[in-house]
Amino acid sequence: MNDATTLTLYLGAIGLLAIGIGGLVLARHLFRVVMALAIAEAGANLLLVLTGFRWDAVAPILTGADRAPMVDPVPQALVLTAIVIGVGVQALALALAIRLRQAYGTLDLRLIRARMAAEIDGAAGLAPAGSRDRPAGERPLPPPQPAALPGETRP
Amino acid sequence: MIALAVALPLLAAFLLPLTGPLRRIVGPATLLLVAAIALNAWPRAQVEPFTVAIGGFRPPLGILFYVDGVALLFVLAVAFSCLLLWPWNEEAGSRKHALTLLLAAGCSGLALSGDLFNIYVFYELVAVASYGLAAGAGSGRAYAAAFRYLVLSSLGSLLALVGIALIYHRTGTLNLAHLGELAPTLLNDPPGLAAFLLLLLGLGVKAELFPVNAWVPEVYAGAERRVSALLAGLVSKLAVLVLVRLLVLVFPTDEARTALLLLGTLGILSGELAAYRARDLARLLSWSSIGQLGIVFVAFAVPGEAGLVAGLAVALHHLVAKPALFLLADRWGGSLESLTGAGRGAPLAGALFVLFALSLIGVPPLPGFWAKFLVLSGLAAQEGGLWWTAAAVILATTVVEASYLFRVVGRLYARGAGGAPAPHATGPLTGAAVLGLVLILGGASAGPLGDALGRMAGQAADRAAYIGRVLPVRTIERPGTLTLNTAPEARP
Amino acid sequence: MPTARLATLGPLLFAAGFAFLLAVLVAGLPFGAPPMTVGQAIQGDAAGTVGAANFVTAVVLAYRGIDTLGELSILFAAAMAAGLVLGRPGERRAGAAPAGFILRAGADLLFPLLLVVGLYIILHGHLTPGGGFQGGVILAAAFVVPVLADPGRPPEHRRLAWVEGLAGAAFIATGLAALAWDHEFLAPLLGRGTLGSLVSAGTLPLLYLAVGLKVGAELTGLLVRMTEADGEAPR
Numbered sequence: 005m006n007d008a009t010t011l012t013l014y015l016g017a018i019g020l021l022a023i024g025i026g027g028l029v030l031a032r033h034l035f036r037v038v039m040a041l042a043i044a045e046a047g048a049n050l051l052l053v054l055t056g057f058r059w060d061a062v063a064p065i066l067t068g069a070d071r072a073p074m075v076d077p078v079p080q081a082l083v084l085t086a087i088v089i090g091v092g093v094q095a096l097a098l099a100l101a102i103r104l105r106q107a108y109g110t111l112d113l114r115l116i117r118a119r120m121a122a123e124i125d126g127a128a129g130l131a132p133a134g135s136r137d138r139p140a141g142e143r144p145l146p147p148p149q150p151a152a153l154p155g156e157t158r159p
Numbered sequence: 160m161i162a163l164a165v166a167l168p169l170l171a172a173f174l175l176p177l178t179g180p181l182r183r184i185v186g187p188a189t190l191l192l193v194a195a196i197a198l199n200a201w202p203r204a205q206v207e208p209f210t211v212a213i214g215g216f217r218p219p220l221g222i223l224f225y226v227d228g229v230a231l232l233f234v235l236a237v238a239f240s241c242l243l244l245w246p247w248n249e250e251a252g253s254r255k256h257a258l259t260l261l262l263a264a265g266c267s268g269l270a271l272s273g274d275l276f277n278i279y280v281f282y283e284l285v286a287v288a289s290y291g292l293a294a295g296a297g298s299g300r301a302y303a304a305a306f307r308y309l310v311l312s313s314l315g316s317l318l319a320l321v322g323i324a325l326i327y328h329r330t331g332t333l334n335l336a337h338l339g340e341l342a343p344t345l346l347n348d349p350p351g352l353a354a355f356l357l358l359l360l361g362l363g364v365k366a367e368l369f370p371v372n373a374w375v376p377e378v379y380a381g382a383e384r385r386v387s388a389l390l391a392g393l394v395s396k397l398a399v400l401v402l403v404r405l406l407v408l409v410f411p412t413d414e415a416r417t418a419l420l421l422l423g424t425l426g427i428l429s430g431e432l433a434a435y436r437a438r439d440l441a442r443l444l445s446w447s448s449i450g451q452l453g454i455v456f457v458a459f460a461v462p463g464e465a466g467l468v469a470g471l472a473v474a475l476h477h478l479v480a481k482p483a484l485f486l487l488a489d490r491w492g493g494s495l496e497s498l499t500g501a502g503r504g505a506p507l508a509g510a511l512f513v514l515f516a517l518s519l520i521g522v523p524p525l526p527g528f529w530a531k532f533l534v535l536s537g538l539a540a541q542e543g544g545l546w547w548t549a550a551a552v553i554l555a556t557t558v559v560e561a562s563y564l565f566r567v568v569g570r571l572y573a574r575g576a577g578g579a580p581a582p583h584a585t586g587p588l589t590g591a592a593v594l595g596l597v598l599i600l601g602g603a604s605a606g607p608l609g610d611a612l613g614r615m616a617g618q619a620a621d622r623a624a625y626i627g628r629v630l631p632v633r634t635i636e637r638p639g640t641l642t643l644n645t646a647p648e649a650r651p
Numbered sequence: 652m653p654t655a656r657l658a659t660l661g662p663l664l665f666a667a668g669f670a671f672l673l674a675v676l677v678a679g680l681p682f683g684a685p686p687m688t689v690g691q692a693i694q695g696d697a698a699g700t701v702g703a704a705n706f707v708t709a710v711v712l713a714y715r716g717i718d719t720l721g722e723l724s725i726l727f728a729a730a731m732a733a734g735l736v737l738g739r740p741g742e743r744r745a746g747a748a749p750a751g752f753i754l755r756a757g758a759d760l761l762f763p764l765l766l767v768v769g770l771y772i773i774l775h776g777h778l779t780p781g782g783g784f785q786g787g788v789i790l791a792a793a794f795v796v797p798v799l800a801d802p803g804r805p806p807e808h809r810r811l812a813w814v815e816g817l818a819g820a821a822f823i824a825t826g827l828a829a830l831a832w833d834h835e836f837l838a839p840l841l842g843r844g845t846l847g848s849l850v851s852a853g854t855l856p857l858l859y860l861a862v863g864l865k866v867g868a869e870l871t872g873l874l875v876r877m878t879e880a881d882g883e884a885p886r
Contacts, residue, residue: 010682018673021321026666028314030659034306041313048320051677055328056690059683064706065779066698066846074706076690079327081710082276085722086320088784088866089283092729093313095873096290099733100306102880107299120303124380127300128439130494162836165717166823169724173819176812213717215829215838219689220696221714254735261728268721280721287725291732302736321673328680331688350676 006059013054020047034101034111038094045090049083056080161200161211161226161271164193164234165281168264172257186256187242190263194238197231204231208618210273210629218273218629219334225273225629228615229471233270233400236478237263240393243590244385244482255295262288262389269397273629275323275333278401282319282362285397286312289365289390293382304381308374312364315371319361325354336629339408339622347412355410356418359402366398367391367452369426376433379445384489387441388482391448396474399452403459403470408622411462417545420460424549426453431556435563438495440488443563444481450556451477451519454534457549461537467616469533472609476530479601480515483594487512490588495570502571507588509571511595516564518598521557526601529609531557702843703777703852711782712855716826716837719858722784723819723865730815730869737880749801758800765793773863777852783859787866794871802878811872818865825854825861 024044031037056076064077101111108116171189178185203209208227212218224230241263246255265284272278290312294305327333329350330341338346345351364371379387406415430450437443455477459470487508491501502509518527531553538550601608618624697709711719749755769789776782798805826837834840844851 006683014674014677014682018670018677021317021673022666022670025314025317025669026663028310029662029665037310041310044317048317051321052324054682055324055685057683058685063780064694066704068847074694076685076687077693077706077710078690080707081715084711084784085280085718088722089725092287092726093309096287096729096732097306097309099736099877100294100302100309102877103302103736104299104306107302116303120300120377120381123298123300124377128441128494129497130438166826166836169720170820170823172724173727173816173823177816212835213837214713215835216714220693222717254731257731258728258735261724264724277718277721280718280725284721284725284728287728287732291728291735294732294736325676328685331686331690333689350679353672353676
């Protein structure tokens with residue numbers, strides 16, 4: 005029973021962390037990135053709390069009963085802090101997402117990155133980076149549409 | 160009393176939205192107070208570093224601030240940099256003032272703290288304040304860059320948190336000195352090294368470590384230059400300081416140093432080579448900053464006092480030079496082509512740029528030369544291919560640095576019609592001029608400055624003395640047994 | 652097509668590899684039997700020194716008080732940054748009709764209940780699980796639910812800003828007061844009291860009250876500002 009509990013708890017924590025990190029690096033949609041961050045933070049906090057767990061111990065609160073062994077109170081305090089920090093960061097991420105939607109008209113991260121790079125180049129007075137040579141031979145396909153079309157989201 | 164260096168900026172930040180007419184001076188006044196507190200503690204720390212137990216709870220139960228020469232030096236640097244780069248011309252919105260004060264408080268806490276999770280909390284404070292400042296430019300690219308920075312930095316914080324969990328699970332304590340005591344028995348194996356690598360990657364995001372520095376060019380180019388100057392100059396150094404404390408106290412192993420050396424060398428290569436290809440000044444400076452921080456990491460990887468002196472020298476030099484270059488880039492915001500002839504129209508700015516460029520490359524007698532010399536001599540004294548490879552890389556990239564910086568200088572003083580006119584602001588040069596003065600003074604007093612740095616490095620490198628000062632009673636033989644110094648504090 | 656698969660395969664492999672590595676590392680750790688080096692000492696020391704029955708509160712507010720101060724500052728920084736990003740609260744969306752009868756009546760009923768529960772959790776933080784942060788979030792919910800029911804009457808941002816600023820300053824001022832009494836910064840004051848009663852553990856309930864009010868005001872302002880930022884950018 006102990007092994008099963010251990011396995012489940014650790015799989016849960018590490019699984020959440022892995023799912024969250026996978027989502028963070030893979031997701032294209034801004035909101036999914038924030039969600040993945042929230043999931044990953046939940047996994048990390050769970051991992052931290054598990055470091056204080058003791059078998060057959062009670063919560064670290066004095067209730068006047070007999071002095072049973074208690075779990076470690078320090079990781080619980082650490083996780084309290086970590087959760088609040090995570091909430092603050094997620095709130096700020098959502099505020100940025102709201103503004104990005106208003107500024108770029110899309111929540112697709114790749115489009116946003118392309119437009120951000122184009123804006124930085126534009127603000128510096130540079131022509132956007134690209135090959136200046138014509139491709140050799142005939143173009144079999146029409147040239148790709150530029151990404152910087154305002155107010156349009158790609159399917 | 161030294162805890163006020165953290166508490167006062169926080170208090171000022173909390174009350175700032177409520178102060179009416181005093182708003183303009185509350186922030187700078189607080190920073191001056193912080194500098195005064197640090198100077199007040201300076202003589203005592205030079206004689207012998209001391210500890211301050213926050214809340215009166217003795218370590219390792221409570222959190223302590225460890226005050227030695229290096230810590231006070233960086234608190235002074237925080238106050239100085241934030242004052243210099245203060246958002247003076249922000250009107251009614253006092254949010255940027257509050258965020259800068261929070262940044263200052265977090266950085267001071269990072270310099271002083273002696274507890275692992277406390278370092279994590281202050282690191283997050285610096286992170287959130289910098290997200291806000293980076294997004295404060297108000298343009299779409301600022302928001303996008305700040306969002307990418309947030310995501311990458313949060314990923315790093317996750318890794319750091321997992322590292323802290325691993326360390327706590329093995330040792331049961333978070334105090335740096337206590338960890339240093341327990342490390343040889345408990346943290347000297349693969350899980351310990353894994354925890355260090357997780358912390359390195361996590362805390363290294365701010366320190367522009369390779370490979371978690373993808374956010375740097377976008378944020379430094381998208382945010383206001385003043386904010387980029389703060390991040391590149393000040394925040395990155397404090398992140399490095401924290402990693403160095405961990406390295407010296409808790410993980411003084413060869414594997415840890417090798418990891419630092421490797422990542423630093425890769426950072427130098429990627430930074431300088433990318434800077435060579437940059438086409439606008441802001442991104443050139445960002446990549447150059449990555450390269451210079453790679454040199455800082457390589458310097459700190461050298462074991463012993465020599466590494467600490469070299470690292471401190473390079474870090475302090477960069478702390479002075481890079482913000483100045485960003486402030487100058489503020490005037491000449493634009494592509495490199497548009498800089499043609501700009502130096503002729505603004506002789507002081509052009510001269511300052513040349514001064515800082517020469518110092519970055521490492522031309523004697525400027526401080527940059529001494530810093531690089533210390534690094535190279537420290538590397539040369541080591542045995543092993545990796546160290547000499549790093550030295551070769553530094554020498555090679557110095558050539559690359561010289562080429563692209565001289566390319567910019569050449570453009571500044573070129574004759575003839577330039578390319579498209581770029582937005583050249585004509586703002587005040589006070590910030591860059593002050594930093595230039597500091598640089599020249601540093602170069603002129605290289606001898607005594609080097610001695611002072613050497614003393615501070617000696618203090619910081621003395622691991623046994625640190626542990627002895629924090630935990631005066633031999634408290635631990637095995638985990639689970641902790642005999643405390645049980646003399647009770649006087650309580651009302 | 653194959654390159655797209657590769658692009659998603661890479662990060663997936665990275666995440667899976669990281670998970671595997673972490674599993675291997677964690678498997679070697681003593682689950683359920685932690686070293687408890689500091690934890691044991693705190694459990695022995697807390698009742699006598701701090702006087703709080705809830706050891707986690709003792710750790711959060713007394714032993715690691717400056718971590719809590721940092722946490723408060725982080726939340727404050729996030730609220731400031733979000734306020735900077737979202738801009739000034741725009742004009743009320745004209746014609747934002749109040750919600751239906753059930754939601755409005757439910758909000759009116761819930762408001763005092765949530766207020767009482769939130770304050771209870773805040774004030775009993777040193778005796779039972781709970782505390783300033785948890786209770787503060789419930790207080791924020793208490794103030795946001797009426798805004799959802801009737802978007803035309805949000806709480807005043809000036810008042811929220813005052814509560815937020817003064818509560819945060821009160822926390823630091825309590826810490827500074829310890830300096831005036833010749834202790835270190837953030838040392839607990841006002842005596843221990845009897846263990847387990849509401850008035851015990853010195854300044855700890857007061858600190859948690861400040862924390863709760865600050866967090867409640869902050870989150871309320873943040874959420875309301877987010878709902879107001881919808882729509883066109885007020886550039």
